[in-house]
Amino acid sequence: MRDELLTSWIGRLAKANHCSVAELCGYLGLGQGRVPEHASDLRVVDWVRLSAVLQRTRDEITAMTLMAKMHQSARCVSPHDFQYCSACVEKTPDLVLRHWRFAWSMTCEVCGQTLATKRLTEAVSDRLLARAARGAQALKTAVATNDLRRLRRMDLTLHVVSMQDFGRSASVISANERERLMALAAVGVGMARPLLGAAIILRGNDRAVRELRRAFPLHRRVIERIRRLSENLDRRLPDQPEAVHVPKQETRETSRQGGSERALQAARQAISELGPDANRQALLTRADAIWRLSSSVKS
Structure with a gap:
């Protein structure tokens, strides 16, 4: 075949x-x-x-x-059969096609059916699927052109994501459907707006910034730019005032985690509305408006 x-x-x-x-x-x-x-x-x-x-x-x-x-792009090729086409395997048992091993493959090139991972999870949203598809296309283009700069962006993005609790096991070749889609979606943002994407994820997480400095000692200037942009997000998307009523020890953790999550949601919505290639200032302004609207609704 x-x-x-x-x-x-x-x-x-x-x-x-x-x-x-x-x-x-x-x-x-x-x-x-x-x-x-x-x-x-x-x-x-x-x-x-x-x-x-x-x-x-x-x-x-x-x-x-x-x-x-x-090869540089070999990191995007799985050494295992992490996904398959149920229609093709039903017709030809034990069949494995080359492109099923590629991180950017989401549909079968033979029959057009959506590829299934070995470990299916609960239903995922259409928004996550769309973002993952954009990330997969960006990754495919970077590999096809051997764009080392964009592939390094992918490495940085996935390294940043791996520092967060929600993405510790995220991988573009994961056999877990949700983890893989999250990783591909992160790659999409990281490829288009690498600094903004990293700043959104790192907002309020000083430990992750320190780990980045240790992991990438030759990229301290870039990491410093990410840190400053993250602080800019903090100023534009301040934590909600209700946090001051929480006891001191709890305030730092709860406020930081809750604020980071709400800021991340606002920034994601801004990117979704304006597109990943939009002007950074426009993205920050729109995220600020979304944040304020959600804060007024909650209060």
Whole structure:
């Protein structure tokens, strides 16, 4: 089948010939009893024998493998089958297509059906799906063009998200549907507005800022810009005054967490309304208006 992974194809061949994968690999001269997954793993194979037995050219066989491990975008390719197409698997059991391993793939390129993760969660909102789709497209473009700058933005965004309780296990290749969609949505914001996205997430979290400085010692100037922007958000989106009536110890934690969450919601809504490419000042102004409106409603 088109775009089938080499490991999937040879595994199905072994099953059809009533032998083990290790036995078939030995017959094909692949050695070590396993099927190469990456193009770099094919450097020592006997191409004359392999092409003759499989009746495929060297280029066709190489095209069935994943990109080299050392490639910058290899971090966006899962080493495991974390998602699949239920329609294709129903027709062809044990089938695995290459693009199912890619972090940016959300629909099957063969039949057009939405790919399913191995660990389904409760229903997710259409808004999260839309944001994740934008993030997936941005990630796909960055990988296709080998845009190292945008890929580094992705790294920074996911590192920031991982510091928060809600995103500690978030990954663009997670087998958990919600965690993966959250990571892709964060990538979308981080690709378009990296500093603003990081500032929104880090608002009121000094510990995370310190961890960022330790993790990225060569990017202290950028982190300082993020910190200043986060403080700007604090001034524009102040915590609600009700917090002063809470006992001192509780005030710091509850007010900070509640304020950060409400500020994050206001900023997300502003980005959703104006678009991720909108002027930063316009985004802050709109978020401020949303914040004030929600505060007046709560009071």
